Amino acid sequence: RAKEAGRNTYVIYENTMQAISDLRLEKEKSLHRAIELGLFELYYQPQVNNLGELIGAEALIRWDDGERGFISPSEFIPLAEELGLIVDIGSWVMDTAFSQVSTWLEDGIWLPSWRMSINVSPVQFQQYGFLAMLKEKIDKYQLPTCCVDLEITENMLLTDLDSSLEKMKLIREMGVHLSVDDFGTGYSSLKYLKILPINRLKIDQSFVRDLLDDKGDEAIVFSIIALSKAFNVSVLAEGVESVAQFERLQEIGCYFYQGYLFSRPVSSSQFVNECVHGLKMN
Numbered sequence: 001r002a003k004e005a006g007r008n009t010y011v012i013y014e015n016t017m018q019a020i021s022d023l024r025l026e027k028e029k030s031l032h033r034a035i036e037l038g039l040f041e042l043y044y045q046p047q048v049n050n051l052g053e054l055i056g057a058e059a060l061i062r063w064d065d066g067e068r069g070f071i072s073p074s075e076f077i078p079l080a081e082e083l084g085l086i087v088d089i090g091s092w093v094m095d096t097a098f099s100q101v102s103t104w105l106e107d108g109i110w111l112p113s114w115r116m117s118i119n120v121s122p123v124q125f126q127q128y129g130f131l132a133m134l135k136e137k138i139d140k141y142q143l144p145t146c147c148v149d150l151e152i153t154e155n156m157l158l159t160d161l162d163s164s165l166e167k168m169k170l171i172r173e174m175g176v177h178l179s180v181d182d183f184g185t186g187y188s189s190l191k192y193l194k195i196l197p198i199n200r201l202k203i204d205q206s207f208v209r210d211l212l213d214d215k216g217d218e219a220i221v222f223s224i225i226a227l228s229k230a231f232n233v234s235v236l237a238e239g240v241e242s243v244a245q246f247e248r249l250q251e252i253g254c255y256f257y258q259g260y261l262f263s264r265p266v267s268s269s270q271f272v273n274e275c276v277h278g279l280k281m282n
Ligand code: C2E
Pocket: 045, 059, 060, 061, 072, 073, 074, 077, 090, 093, 119, 120, 121, 151, 181, 182, 205, 238, 239, 240, 241, 258, 259, 260, 261, 265
């Protein structure tokens, strides 16, 4: 009897595993299809200074699946990374964002001092040929390199610090900016701040969310801002949703902000109409 129960359990386990792998295969297929059919769109979220004036935008990918509607990048980017599809997707993101900024610059919509931030996945960054691709695309759209900001994460440094450091230096020599995204949530050590050629820390939104009620979060935000000053890098707070958060961050000494208070990520036409031509505070 015990044997039988064991067998039944195993059957259930097998069926579950089968269902999981079917679902995965289904997701894989639809991701391949999305790439082939070009079902992605780039949205743009404004980044602002202490006065609420635009200083740039972050490009955020959207996948419009039709049936299921928008699928969140936090859902499909990890899968795309696992399958190596992130290299193609990342290349599309770069083309789209660069061509957009280039057009906006020509039309006088984008100021030369603004920066377009692009999320770069560790898999993509570590890809052989990443630098060559970056150069090629910047040339292709004749973009001033100072208009480009790459958002990388701390965890990227864990795999191969020396080669990542080398790449980062070359990127900086090109004049492209580097930000550390989701700062404070990864596994890297503070000592990297001493050696990494970065321009900006982005305070993760998880610390901003309860900034006003949670002493621990407040202490972390305080420390990140102090660190940024000590290391002479700029600092941007993510996920700013209320005026109270915005004011507190200003008091603590933050300079740059991004969040629903200023605008959600929006389509390129909305970005022009709603963000460039008069950013309204909600
Ligand atoms: P992230 O780079 O940290 O981007 C910020 C996320 O916070 C975005 O989610 C944005 O919509 C959201 N957000 C902005 N302001 C607020 C706010 O005030 N409150 C709240 N609750 N959320 C806010 P999204 O667009 O869903 O992207 C999720 C993550 O997916 C990104 O986190 C990034 O890691 C990744 N991702 C997005 N686009 C790309 C891409 O083109 N390439 C790569 N490799 N990753 C991407």
